[in-house]
Amino acid sequence: MNNNHFQIWENCLTVIKDNVSPISFSTWFQPIVPLKLDNEILTLQVPSHFFYEYLEEKYIDLLRKTLRKELGPNAKLEYNVVMENNHMANVKPLSVVVPGNNPANTKNRPVKNPFSQEEPSIKNPFVIPGIKKLQIDSQLNPDYTFANFIEGDCNRLARSAGWAVSENPGGTAFNPLVLYGDSGLGKTHLAQSIGLKAKELHPEKTVLYVSSQKFQTQFTEAIRNNNKNDFLHFYQMIDILIIDDIQELAGKEKTQNTFFHIFNHLHQSGKQLILTSDKAPIELKGMENRLLSRFKWGLSADLQNPDYETRVRILQQKAYKDGIILEADVIEYIATHVTNNVRELEGALISLLAQSTLNKKELNLELAIEIIDKLVKNTKREISIDYIQKIVCDHFNMAVDLLQAKTRKREIVQARQIAMYFSKSMTKASLSTIGSQIGKKDHATVLHACKTVNNLIDTDRAFKTQIDEINKKLKM
Structure with a gap:
């Protein structure tokens, strides 16, 4: 030696x-x-x-x-x-x-740790201890499979791309794969289907599904506990990372910066990223340009409202899975009158089954008409920040673009504050998201706007009348 x-x-x-x-x-x-x-x-x-x-x-x-x-x-x-x-x-x-x-051999294959006594050197944000390449729970719902996902013209591109990704994660041109569309159209289901199929075909790969809200919470805890590096390294070890509702990171600059580094590392390492969003990447507001440009590297596939034939197949499959026999006229009536999204379609069927079981009524067309008509009548419009801005600007007869302008004109500032006020009360968006979409402001500005509007409602009768009028228009 x-x-x-x-x-x-x-x-x-x-x-x-x-x-x-x-x-x-x-x-x-x-x-x-x-x-x-x-x-x-x-x-x-x-x-x-x-x-x-x-x-x-x-x-x-x-x-x-x-x-x-x-x-x-x-x-x-x-x-x-x-x-x-x-x-x-x-x-x-x-x-x-x-x-x-x-140079292709510079990255070593994973080496298993043979020492069962070793404590993991990297902290797992999911608080699941483990060794041997961090055996973590993928956080996937076993019911969200491709077999349970009904394909139609409304989602064919997204499903086909998802299947290709599950067969060859990180090896297709669809990286990242961005699935976008309105709420309740099956984005989460499809994203998790990809993860489940990839785990089946590639059991050696580490798959992780996480919502943007949980990602943000973990990041905040990591900063508070001075464990940012552990947080970063954990996510950089994932082979297939699925982030749900990426738009929730809007306005959160530090979280976006950390996700940027995670995204870069995974993409450069040939790992697969799957993102879901309620809007196409080009329409996302409050996101860093460098992130948006990377979201466009792969494929953005939209999921649209299901057509009639797809709605019928969804109801048929749901009834078959639950072991329930539905007459064709009942399925056709539900599919004809509940048209917004898959979630409402399944909810209507559940309500119908519940009424039939609890009240011991026959599951027929008469009961379907009674229940579905009530549901459709009581279904509220899902109000968005963009819709609120449009209604407010229409009320004051001004262009929507003026709300984004850097001006201190009283009428524009007041319209912006009113839009922020209604966005806070009528949507589930965070203050940072509201601020980023209305004038590119921060959460403190949104809080100030809401306080100002509430004060004027209490002290100015004419202003309160205007707010009531806008409120009626938003609820029409």
């Missing part, structure tokens, strides 16, 4: 120190201990399995170049991962060969 491994590593560190930041050097290279040099193979002791993976992920090129400079073109690396409560004699090294001249 050659004993000059200390000198070899010291020479490598001299070069490495000039090519990384002082913090990175002290964090990732000073803890390394050279163990031996044997036949141009340098063995390095590292503190954990995650430490080894991070070196291979971030610094493999630098390590390869410096080692070849010292030992020649045939230089190789071997890692010795040491865990607490283990003695060196009992630790088997995890060996990874530094790649040769083929």
